[in-house]
Amino acid sequence: MNWHLIHTKPRQEQIALTNLQQQGYECYLPVRRYEAQASSGLVIMAEPLFPRYLFIRIGSGNQAKGWGPVRSTRGVSRLVCFGNDPAKADDKLVDALRLCDGRIQSLPAFSHGDRVVVDYGPLNGLEALYQTHEGEKRAMILIEMLSRPTIVRIDRQHLRKIG
Structure with a gap:
């Protein structure tokens, strides 16, 4: 049994x-998780690590499933x-990707210097x-208080990006 690559139709x-x-x-689609701002606060989203590609395991020989059904499958290009x-x-590549799948760090929804508003x-x-x-839920922000910049620690879910 070998892992092969399939090119899918867009999205x-x-x-x-x-x-x-x-x-x-047997198929595998590695995903990347990231944080996104939604009206309800921060949510964890997932997107393919390699857009338009997924792995499929197919054997060789008389007992193996053929490529014919794969080519005509909905979503496969x-x-x-x-x-x-x-x-x-x-196999080592796919195993390494699977090990990292749960550990792929979510990206912060904000970057250093972004203008935010506390809600x-x-x-x-x-x-x-x-x-x-x-950590996972808190952020440091710089607020002007009493005519001087002050660092404040706050839950990220209470921040909204401006612009």
Whole structure:
């Protein structure tokens, strides 16, 4: 059994993955998780690590499933080939990606220097400059208080990006 690559139709990685798995193929779609600002606060989103590509495991020999059903699966554009040979991916690569899958760090929704507004508590409505994140939920912001800049630590969910 070897891992191969499939090129999917634009933004149809999940559709191709679901349809291939329903046909009994072993597939893997590595994803990257990141934080995004939503009206309800920060939410964790996921997107393919390699847009338009997913891994599929197919064996060789008489007992193996063929490529025919894969080519005609909804969401699949084509097989990735070098010449006439389907591209193979090393088992170690796929295993390493799977190990990192749960540990891929979510990216902060804010960058150093972003203008933000506090939308909760006694600082509600005050504008600030985002400095850095502290842990998973807290951030350091710079607020002007009493005519001087002051560092304040606050939950990131209570910040909203301006602009």
